[in-house]
Amino acid sequence: MTKTLVSIHGVSHRFGADGAGVLALDGIDLEVPDGQFVAIVGPSGCGKSTLLSLVAGLRRPSSGTVFCDGERITAPMPRKVGMIFQEANLLPWLTAVDNVAFPLKLRRVSKLERRAAARDMLALTGLAGFEEKLPHQLSGGMKQRVSIARGLVQDPAVLLMDEPFASLDEQTRMLLGDELLRIWSETRKTVLFVTHSLNEAVYLADRVIVLSARPGRIVDDVAVDLPRPRTFAMTSSERFGVLKERIWQHIRQAERR
Amino acid sequence: MTRVSQAALYLSILAAWEVLPRAGVIPRLFVPSLSEAVGALVENHGEYLASLPTTVGEILVAYVIACGGGILVGQIIGASPRARRMLLPVFRSAYAVPLVVLYPVMMVWFGLGAESKIAFASIYAFIPTMLTAVAGVAALSPALGETARAFGATSLQQILFIALPASLPSIVAALRLGGALVIVGVIVAEMLGAAEGLGFLITRYRTLLNSPGVYAGIILVLVMTGMHELALRRLERMVASYRET
Amino acid sequence: MRRHERLIVAAGGVGLFLLWEVLVRRGALDPSLAPAPSTILDALLKLARRPEVLASLGVTAWEVLAAFLIAAPAGLFIGFALAEVPFLGALFRPLINFLFGVPKSIFLPVFILVFGVSIPQKIAFGVFTTLFVVIMGGIAAVESVPRELVTVSRAYGATPWQVIREIYLPSMAPILLESARLGMIFNITAVLLCEIYGARDGIGYRIAAWGENLQMPQLYAALVIVAIAAVFVNEVLRVVESRLGFWRRVA
Ligand SMILES: Nc1ncnc2c1ncn2[C@@H]1O[C@H](COP(=O)(O)OP(=O)(O)OP(=O)(O)O)[C@@H](O)[C@H]1O
Ligand SMILES: [Mg+2]
Numbered sequence: 001m002t003k004t005l006v007s008i009h010g011v012s013h014r015f016g017a018d019g020a021g022v023l024a025l026d027g028i029d030l031e032v033p034d035g036q037f038v039a040i041v042g043p044s045g046c047g048k049s050t051l052l053s054l055v056a057g058l059r060r061p062s063s064g065t066v067f068c069d070g071e072r073i074t075a076p077m078p079r080k081v082g083m084i085f086q087e088a089n090l091l092p093w094l095t096a097v098d099n100v101a102f103p104l105k106l107r108r109v110s111k112l113e114r115r116a117a118a119r120d121m122l123a124l125t126g127l128a129g130f131e132e133k134l135p136h137q138l139s140g141g142m143k144q145r146v147s148i149a150r151g152l153v154q155d156p157a158v159l160l161m162d163e164p165f166a167s168l169d170e171q172t173r174m175l176l177g178d179e180l181l182r183i184w185s186e187t188r189k190t191v192l193f194v195t196h197s198l199n200e201a202v203y204l205a206d207r208v209i210v211l212s213a214r215p216g217r218i219v220d221d222v223a224v225d226l227p228r229p230r231t232f233a234m235t236s237s238e239r240f241g242v243l244k245e246r247i248w249q250h251i252r253q254a255e256r257r
Numbered sequence: 258m259t260r261v262s263q264a265a266l267y268l269s270i271l272a273a274w275e276v277l278p279r280a281g282v283i284p285r286l287f288v289p290s291l292s293e294a295v296g297a298l299v300e301n302h303g304e305y306l307a308s309l310p311t312t313v314g315e316i317l318v319a320y321v322i323a324c325g326g327g328i329l330v331g332q333i334i335g336a337s338p339r340a341r342r343m344l345l346p347v348f349r350s351a352y353a354v355p356l357v358v359l360y361p362v363m364m365v366w367f368g369l370g371a372e373s374k375i376a377f378a379s380i381y382a383f384i385p386t387m388l389t390a391v392a393g394v395a396a397l398s399p400a401l402g403e404t405a406r407a408f409g410a411t412s413l414q415q416i417l418f419i420a421l422p423a424s425l426p427s428i429v430a431a432l433r434l435g436g437a438l439v440i441v442g443v444i445v446a447e448m449l450g451a452a453e454g455l456g457f458l459i460t461r462y463r464t465l466l467n468s469p470g471v472y473a474g475i476i477l478v479l480v481m482t483g484m485h486e487l488a489l490r491r492l493e494r495m496v497a498s499y500r501e502t
Numbered sequence: 503m504r505r506h507e508r509l510i511v512a513a514g515g516v517g518l519f520l521l522w523e524v525l526v527r528r529g530a531l532d533p534s535l536a537p538a539p540s541t542i543l544d545a546l547l548k549l550a551r552r553p554e555v556l557a558s559l560g561v562t563a564w565e566v567l568a569a570f571l572i573a574a575p576a577g578l579f580i581g582f583a584l585a586e587v588p589f590l591g592a593l594f595r596p597l598i599n600f601l602f603g604v605p606k607s608i609f610l611p612v613f614i615l616v617f618g619v620s621i622p623q624k625i626a627f628g629v630f631t632t633l634f635v636v637i638m639g640g641i642a643a644v645e646s647v648p649r650e651l652v653t654v655s656r657a658y659g660a661t662p663w664q665v666i667r668e669i670y671l672p673s674m675a676p677i678l679l680e681s682a683r684l685g686m687i688f689n690i691t692a693v694l695l696c697e698i699y700g701a702r703d704g705i706g707y708r709i710a711a712w713g714e715n716l717q718m719p720q721l722y723a724a725l726v727i728v729a730i731a732a733v734f735v736n737e738v739l740r741v742v743e744s745r746l747g748f749w750r751r752v753a
Contacts, residue, residue, distance in 0.1 A: 056657050057657075076659050077659070085650065089653075091669070092749045093748070093749035102658065103658040106659055106664055134748075135749075136749070150658075262592075262593055263592075266594075286615055351733075353733050355687075355728060358694055358724070358728050359725070361709055361712070361713025361721060462611075463614060475608055
């Protein structure tokens with residue numbers, strides 16, 4: 001049995017002044033073993049981003065606790081948790097390599113050292129040769145690769161990804177999905193991956209968590225028992241269809257309520 | 258909430274303007290109370306009114322020269338990418354030149370009368386007006402004209418239905434900026450050297466240390482620029498609705 | 503601009519001056535209204551050797567600089583406060599927008615009533631004309647800081663000070679410089695206007711005097727000096743602005 005890396009206990013989160021605001025999450029319990037790839041799906045506005053921001057330490061839950069690698073999360077812990085957003089959110093005045101090195105700069109790692117680490121990460125994400133480009137010189141897919149490299153540069157145990165491919169075109173997103181699986185299999189990170197695409201969820205993940213409409217509760221926890229490495233052919237297999245169908249039923253019910 | 262506090266803010270500014278000079282907190286020579294300034298305007302309204310024909314006349318002529326010329330040149334330069342590339346950098350740099358220094362030259366050329374004010378205000382407003390017009394024309398999409406041609410529009414139809422409505426907003430924007438600059442240009446010129454006009458009146462009251470008279474004149478200028486601004490905003494809205502139909 | 507176009511523009515400029523020179527020499531232009539460029543150049547070289555003229559330039563430069571050094575930090579401070587403190591912003595921004603649109607030059611006589619004809623009066627008037635541009639620039643600069651980048655850097659553990667240094671400053675810098683540059687243009691104009699309107703020294707004062715005495719070569723030479731100085735300051739600031747904004751996508 002591998003150890004549990006992320007554990008979320010009885011987490012609820014309410015926005016706004018005490019008791020008055022929106023209840024975004026309600027009673028979330030989730031244990032994620034080391035190295036697992038977890039996809040999180042659910043209707044729009046159900047609290048997926050909120051959940052990730054709690055694990056990232058960007059906010060503190062109204063109630064309940066979040067642990068990462070045995071340590072309680074109350075503030076960002078960038079060395080344990082890397083975050084990748086829907087938009088690449090690169091600093092436009094930094095080159096690709098300096099963007100990737102940025103988290104290390106915040107920790108005052110020497111320039112030489114952090115650039116070397118950043119170069120390695122860019123190579124890992126398939127961007128060797130683009131180190132000195134500015135963000136506006138890169139395509140959308142390349143920017144997102146830089147963003148992933150930045151998430152990986154401190155070698156965090158956990159990678160949080162909030163709809164990282166949502167603003168990319170279909171082909172780029174499939175390519176990046178395969179890239180992500182390759183990187184994941186090389187680095188064995190624990191991944192929490194929010195997506196709206198059921199295909200993406202089933203194709204990438206070991207396990208799919210389905211949230212209900214707001215306030216978000218876990219309504220299903222689906223183990224994806226497709227073999228790895230995943231192939232494009234699997235997406236048209238019967239098992240793939242069955243899994244997708246099961247998740248879809250939940251989301252439809254959640255929306256109807 | 259903000260509405261209330263803003264109303265309170267404006268009221269207290271007006272109240273302070275009235276009370277502080279009266280109470281002697283601010284010397285009356287620096288800032289006369291609001292009622293004093295408005296009083297001067299009412300009391301000497303004959304003199305202010307008599308100064309207006311000169312000033313307004315100068316403004317109108319300079320308006321036509323600066324805005325007409327600026328918009329015309331702007332349309333021509335804006336229509337040609339090559340002209341834009343070649344001339345805009347020159348005009349942008351020239352924009353930094355403080356044109357006030359030209360007024361003494363205008364005085365030598367045209368004397369103390371209206372001509373020097375008109376010439377100065379026209380030059381003063383020309384470049385910004387033109388740059389605004391150029392920006393509007395340059396932003397037009399050539400696809401519009403092509404679409405119209407594809408549907409067989411005649412040249413007249415193209416101008417009437419495409420070019421004119423498409424560039425109208427930038428023309429109005431140019432008028433709005435240029436007109437304001439023309440008004441200020443004329444007043445400043447009159448302040449610097451003239452024998453009549455509103456600007457001259459303001460300067461004369463200043464030499465007499467009659468500060469209510471100075472403030473009354475300034476209020477009158479602000480009314481003029483304010484009315485111009487309101488009129489052009491209105492025109493802007495009309496143009497916008499014309500484009501929608 | 504392409505290279506040959508640049509040449510055409512330069513040749514056009516030179517050509518204009520040559521035409522002017524020829525017209526004056528042929529008697530088509532009255533030298534008492536527009537002296538020949540050669541005469542102006544001659545006067546310029548002579549002025550450049552007259553200590554009292556250089557001193558006047560120094561006075562003007564000092565007034566401009568002092569006004570800028572007061573207006574820029576003050577304007578930035580007010581601008582930041584209005585952008586970052588919601589209450590202040592909601593209360594004062596309409597007023598500031600209004601004041602930004604009000605023509606400043608017509609208030610010059612008021613500054614003479616308050617300060618008399620003096621150097622402080624010119625500096626104060628320069629500050630008054632410059633301030634609002636810088637305030638607006640400060641507000642725009644803060645609003646241009648992408649919120650997402652602040653979140654990202656927080657997620658990567660940035661301290662508040664690091665957020666300011668790594669995110670706020672670089673993203674605001676080009677806009678701040680642009681507003682400083684525009685403010686400087688207004689500032690120079692304001693100080694010269696003061697000096698022409700009423701002063702005891704400064705290059706604007708000399709320009710007005712030469713104009714009154716119909717000393718055209720000196721008058722034109724002074725215009726050339728002022729124009730070159732203003733364009734120079736503007737271009738220097740513009741170079742810095744585009745250096746700091748190298749990352750902005752060129753449209
Ligand atoms: N800062 C905030 N203040 C108040 N309410 C918020 C805030 N952020 C999110 N919410 C609310 O909390 C709920 C959950 O938001 P969240 O962004 O987590 O949803 P999501 O599942 O990520 O949605 P989407 O699929 O659209 O990205 C939403 O109803 C949203 O309106
Ligand atoms: Mg979301």
